[in-house]
Amino acid sequence: MVHMADVNQIIFIGSLRLTSLTELLECRVYLSDIPLYDVTRELVLLNQQRIAEIEVRWAGRGLLAGTGERVGDAIETGTQR
Secondary structure, eight states, X not given: OEEETTTTEEEOOOOOOOOSHHHHHHTTOOGXXXXXXXXXXXXXHHHHHHHHHHHXXXXXXXXXXXXXHHHHHHHHHXXXX
């Protein structure tokens, strides 16, 4: 906290508690509003990267599972002939 004697007010200087880009948007804060030296910026970016990697993994599993079923169906029809 910083006391500003000329206007008789106290200013709190701190970091926002944000972990994702969704929270940034909800608070109407932009990434450029967070200082470069603040760890919050890195935390938001790393968390967003982790979320994107998880989504890609889940999407990949869905595609592979669908492909496996099609291959399994083709094998079954091939053995029936």
